[in-house]
Amino acid sequence: MSRCLPLPESMGANVWTLARRELRESLRSRWFLLHTGVFMLLGIAVSFLSASTAGGGGLAGFGRTSAGLANLVTLVVPLMALTAGAGCVASERERGMLAFLLSQPISRFEVIAGKWLGLALALTASICFGFGSCALVISLEGSSERAISMVQLACLSLFLAVGMLGVGVLISVLSPRMSMATGLAIFAWLLFAFVSDLGLMAGTIVWKVSIQSLFVACMVNPLQAFKIWSLDGSGIPLDVLGPVGQYATDHFPRALPWFAAASLSVWGFAPIALAALCFTRRPRP
Amino acid sequence: MIDILDVRMSFGSLHVLRGVSLRVAEGESVALCGTNGAGKSTLMQCITGVHSFRGSIRVGGFDVRTDGKRARRLLGYVPQELAFRDDMRVSEAVRFYAALRGLRSTDVRAVLRPVLLEEHAQARVRALSGGMKQRLALAIALLGDPPMLLLDELSSSLDIEGRESFLRLLMELRGEGRTLVFASHRKEEVAMLADRAMWIVDGALHACAADGSVCVPAPCFACVKSIKEIDDVAMPTTA
Structure with a gap:
C-alpha cells in the first residue's frame, strides 16, 4: 500500500489535478480535434482568400481578413465551447464516474472549477492553433505588421469561448443525460448564432422595434458583442452591421468597447458561477 | 468510527x-x-x-x-459499478486519484502489487476484465492508507x-x-x-x-x- 504522506488539503492542487486531466482528455477527444481542425482549415482559407483578393495585404486586406475571421469565430468557437462544456459533467454522470470522483476527498466546487479550467485551457490551445495558422498565412502574404491586431482578435475569441464554455458547463450540470446536454448545447448555439439574428430582423419588421432596443439586444448576445468589439477594434466601420452598427458608431463611439467588454464579462462569469452553485447544491451527483 | x-x-x-x-x-x-x-x-x-x-x-x-x-x-470507497475512463492507463488512474488524495509521490507498482495488477500498470483500463477493474478500484480505495x-x-x-x-x-x-x-x-x-x-x-x-x-x-x-x-x-x- 502507498504510505506516502498526504499533503495538506489544498483547493488549488485539487483544481489543478482535475484541470490537467480534463485538458489531457480534451486534447485526446476526436470531437475536439475535429473542431480545431475545421477552425484551422477555415481560418487559413479565410485568411488566404481575404489577403489575396486585397492584393497582398495592407489595411484593407487585413480588415477583410479580420471581418472574415470574426464571422468564423462566432460560428465555430461557441459550438466548440458549448459542446465541450456540455459533455464535462453529464457524460461522467451517465457513466457513473462522477459518483466515484465525488467520493474522493475533494469538494464539488473543486470538481467544477477543475473541469472548467481544463476545458478553458484546451480551448485556448485550439484558438492558438487556429489563429497561429491564420497569422502564418497573413505573414506569408506580407502583412506581418498586423500581428498585434491578430493577437487582439485571438484574445477576444478566447473571451467569447470562456463565456460559452460556462453556458455549456451549466447545461451539463442541469442535464441528467449526455444526449440531453448535447441537444441543449446545440440548441443554445443555434439560439445565439442564428435565431437571435433572425429574431431581431423579424422583430424590426413586425413589431417596429426601436433601434435602441435592437442595440441593447445585440449587446446582450455575446456573439454580437464579440463581433461588434472585434470589428471596432480592427478599425472596420460598424455600418457593415447595418443600422445597429451605424447607431452604435454615432452614439457610443468611445464607450462601445466597454459595453462589449461588460457583456462578455457577465457571460464569462455568470453562467459558470451559476453552474458551480447548482452543482454544489445538487442533491445527487 | x-x-x-x-x-x-x-x-x-x-x-x-x-x-x-x-x-x-x-x-x-x-x-x-x-x-x-x-x-x-x-x-x-x-x-x-x-x-x-x-x-x-x-x-x-x-x-x-x-x-x-x-x-x-x-474513507476508501469501492463502488458497485466500476467507473474509469476507458482510455486511461492503469498507472494514470492511480496517479490521478493519488494526487486527489494529496499524495506527494506514488509508487504505482507498490500500489498495484497487493491487488495483483503490477504487470498491468501500462495497460489501458478498457483492456482490463471486470474483476481486474474491481481490484484496481480497491487499489485506488487504499491510496493514502484510509482507516x-x-x-x-x-x-x-x-x-x-x-x-x-x-x-x-x-x-x-x-x-x-x-x-x-x-x-x-x-x-x-x-x-x-x-x-x-x-x-x-x-x-x-x-x-x-x-x-x-x-x-x-x-x-x-x-x-x-x-x-x-x-x-x-x-x-x-x-x-
Whole structure:
C-alpha cells in the first residue's frame, strides 16, 4: 500500500489535478480535434482568400481578413465551447464516474472549477492553433505588421469561448443525460448564432422595434458583442452591421468597447458561477 | 468510527432510506445485506457524502456534509459499478486519484502489487476484465492508507479464483484493524468478513439476531450477536 504522506488539503492542487486531466482528455477527444481542425482549415482559407483578393495585404486586406475571421469565430468557437462544456459533467454522470470522483476527498466546487479550467485551457490551445495558422498565412502574404491586431482578435475569441464554455458547463450540470446536454448545447448555439439574428430582423419588421432596443439586444448576445468589439477594434466601420452598427458608431463611439467588454464579462462569469452553485447544491451527483 | 443517525433519503416520491441509524466501531466489520434496490448502495453513497440526505452521518468525528473532504480522507470507497475512463492507463488512474488524495509521490507498482495488477500498470483500463477493474478500484480505495473501507457488492465482478484472493486481501486488511462496511449478497463473504450483519428492508435497517430473524428496527446495537454464531443468514421479514 502507498504510505506516502498526504499533503495538506489544498483547493488549488485539487483544481489543478482535475484541470490537467480534463485538458489531457480534451486534447485526446476526436470531437475536439475535429473542431480545431475545421477552425484551422477555415481560418487559413479565410485568411488566404481575404489577403489575396486585397492584393497582398495592407489595411484593407487585413480588415477583410479580420471581418472574415470574426464571422468564423462566432460560428465555430461557441459550438466548440458549448459542446465541450456540455459533455464535462453529464457524460461522467451517465457513466457513473462522477459518483466515484465525488467520493474522493475533494469538494464539488473543486470538481467544477477543475473541469472548467481544463476545458478553458484546451480551448485556448485550439484558438492558438487556429489563429497561429491564420497569422502564418497573413505573414506569408506580407502583412506581418498586423500581428498585434491578430493577437487582439485571438484574445477576444478566447473571451467569447470562456463565456460559452460556462453556458455549456451549466447545461451539463442541469442535464441528467449526455444526449440531453448535447441537444441543449446545440440548441443554445443555434439560439445565439442564428435565431437571435433572425429574431431581431423579424422583430424590426413586425413589431417596429426601436433601434435602441435592437442595440441593447445585440449587446446582450455575446456573439454580437464579440463581433461588434472585434470589428471596432480592427478599425472596420460598424455600418457593415447595418443600422445597429451605424447607431452604435454615432452614439457610443468611445464607450462601445466597454459595453462589449461588460457583456462578455457577465457571460464569462455568470453562467459558470451559476453552474458551480447548482452543482454544489445538487442533491445527487 | 462511523455514526449514522436517523438518515432519510428519497428520490422524488420514492423513499429509499427511512430513518437509518447505525454505529460502526473502529476496527469493526459490518455487512449490509438486502435485496436489489433495498438501499445499500444509496446508504454507502450517503456515507461518502455523494448524496444529500436528512439526518446525520459522521465519519471519524467529521460531519460528511459540513466537513466532507476531511471525512472522505478517512474513507476508501469501492463502488458497485466500476467507473474509469476507458482510455486511461492503469498507472494514470492511480496517479490521478493519488494526487486527489494529496499524495506527494506514488509508487504505482507498490500500489498495484497487493491487488495483483503490477504487470498491468501500462495497460489501458478498457483492456482490463471486470474483476481486474474491481481490484484496481480497491487499489485506488487504499491510496493514502484510509482507516475505513466501504465496499459495494465487493466481489460482484470476480470469478471464483479472483473472489478468493480478493477476500484473502480483505481479511488481511481487516486484520490490520481497518474498519469495513460492505454490501454483499453472498453468505460466505458475510460469514468470513463480518462481525455483524445488518439487513436493509424497504429502506429501514434491521439487525440480524442469532436465529436469522429480525430483532427490531435499528438502532439495535446491544442485542446484535456475532455473525459467526449465525448458521444461516435468512432473509428477514419486517416485524
